Amino acid sequence: MTTQFQPGPASSLKGKVVVLTGGALGVGQSLVRLLHTAGAHVFFGDVLDSAGQSLEKDLDNPDGGDGPRVKFVPCDVTKYSDNVTLFQTAYELCGRVDHAIANAGLGEQGNMFDPALDLESVKQDPGKSMAVVDVNLKGPLYFARVASVYLRQPAREGGNDSKQDKSLTLVSSVAGFREDPGLYVYTASKHGVLGLMRSLRSSLAETQPNPIRTNAICPWMTTTRLVAGIEDIWKANDLPANSPEDVARTIVGVTSDGKVCGGTIYIEGGRAWNIEEGILGTRKEWLGESRERDLGKGTQLMGGGDHWTANKSSQV
DSSP states (O other): OOEEEOOOOOGGGTTOEEEEESOSSHHHHHHHHHHHHTTOEEEEEESOHHHHHHHHHHHOOTTOTTSOOEEEEEOOTTSHHHHHHHHHHHHHHHSOOOEEEEOOOOOOOSOTTOTTOOTTGGGSOOHHHHHHHIIIIIHHHHHHHHHHHHHTSOOSTTOOOSOOOEEEEEEOOGGGTSOOTTOHHHHHHHHHHHHHHHHHHHHHTTOSSSOEEEEEEEEOSBOSGGGGGGHHHHHHTTOOOBOHHHHHHHHHHHHHHSSOOSOEEEEETTEEEEHHHHHHHTHHHHHOHHHHHHHHHHHHHHTTSTTTTTTHHHHO
């Protein structure tokens, strides 16, 4: 029941305004280049100022005109104000935001559950490890919150206010839906990104005047600097790997598709599948029909949680 996702042409992105994070290197840089080639106006953030400025200089049309705009905005995704500045820059210069991609990520830092920990060393705060949570989960939460507001704004200054395709894409990982022993914090944070997409997809799909399609991207092994130490052994074992361009091409495909919503797109060896359809389609089989029915009913009754404590004052 898993459906292979075939990225279509990106021509629908011509003239669209795209905001993304982590755009200076790797998958992010490939994203910026592909979106620029498609004719989109690209506003990208990163903490790597030199690489970001170099990419902007390489691609931007300094004379303005009809060419697509590329703008680098220094952005630490763990800082809420930086996320706001990134979107506000796009909105001020183009009058709207059409698509948003939370791409910035950080690999495992240190060993959160080091077997060598003892009664003394465990008292030290694992700050280095927790930085992964800040970038990989707090960052997308900030980004998605800001994106949800800018994406639903009508175009300014006489723009076309008719219904437009809007999308929010969150980059998770294969570690978002399966275990990766040893990548304790990374796996937990990427599971969180997938949970964020699942909790947002229904409500953002009802946004007016423009529904917002929300999807998650889950690449497997991708040949970036994060995995440089295992590339040789990976090849020796004849395992499939993605190039940064493979992952970027799929993300651009999801962004331009106009239809896929609430999907979990797994990428392996340059090919992509929407595995969420299989998970949802087989839930009755592995959960049981009655439990699946009760789960659905209970989910509706629970709602957003605002009313859970409605009677709290009367119970005190």
